[in-house]
Amino acid sequence: MTPEELRRAVERALREYPYAYPDIIHVTDACNPCLRQAYYKRVYGSIKRPAMIEGSRVHEELLDRLAYELNCTEEISTVYYYQYGGSLIAIEGVADLLCDGYIVELKTSRRGYIKDSWVMQLNAYMKMFNVDKGFIVLIHGDRESRIEVREYQFSGELWDDFLDRVIRLHIALKNQEPPVERNEKLCPYCEYKNLCRPEKRLA
Numbered sequence: 001m002t003p004e005e006l007r008r009a010v011e012r013a014l015r016e017y018p019y020a021y022p023d024i025i026h027v028t029d030a031c032n033p034c035l036r037q038a039y040y041k042r043v044y045g046s047i048k049r050p051a052m053i054e055g056s057r058v059h060e061e062l063l064d065r066l067a068y069e070l071n072c073t074e075e076i077s078t079v080y081y082y083q084y085g086g087s088l089i090a091i092e093g094v095a096d097l098l099c100d101g102y103i104v105e106l107k108t109s110r111r112g113y114i115k116d117s118w119v120m121q122l123n124a125y126m127k128m129f130n131v132d133k134g135f136i137v138l139i140h141g142d143r144e145s146r147i148e149v150r151e152y153q154f155s156g157e158l159w160d161d162f163l164d165r166v167i168r169l170h171i172a173l174k175n176q177e178p179p180v181e182r183n184e185k186l187c188p189y190c191e192y193k194n195l196c197r198p199e200k201r202l203a
Helices: 003-014 035-044 050-070 116-128 156-175
Strands: 024-026 073-084 087-098 102-109 133-140 147-153
Touching: 024 156, 035 156, 050 073, 050 087, 050 102, 073 116, 073 156, 087 116, 087 156, 102 116, 116 133, 116 147, 116 156
Parallel strands: 024 087, 102 133
Antiparallel strands: 073 087, 087 102, 133 147
């Protein structure tokens, strides 16, 4: 074993590999604030950042404790099939906590607000698991670790918006062309900014 061999092994362990099948769409991909970023992640893969690894560890530990405290099932997966044209799209999702009649999504953030993409994600899980109520628990990344809890009811309108994003990402992956939409607020921090070009768009 040489230092270079070890470095490559760590790099492989950090990498999330490409997964460009158009007929399988993950909830988190469709809810990504930038569909172009979601497209590039699916086509080229991604590298996990140290902060993401630490966040995942804390997230899993809290889920274990909450599942026990609330008598819920943690990180439960499901698939919702949606017919679009001649394609049967498998929408895959993993809810943090499935409880008796409600879902809980646990989030941590230093920015101090609940993102619209999180609400769309929770709403999709409510539909996929056939429950009408869900909660987002936000643990603020400040010294006090403030806890904010918001309750949501299922929204059919938001589900339709979600399906529209699923279709657009499906079409992009099928045609091997990035979607039209991009969230320019994310561009300075995006690992795909050197790949993303305005001219690479669907008509």
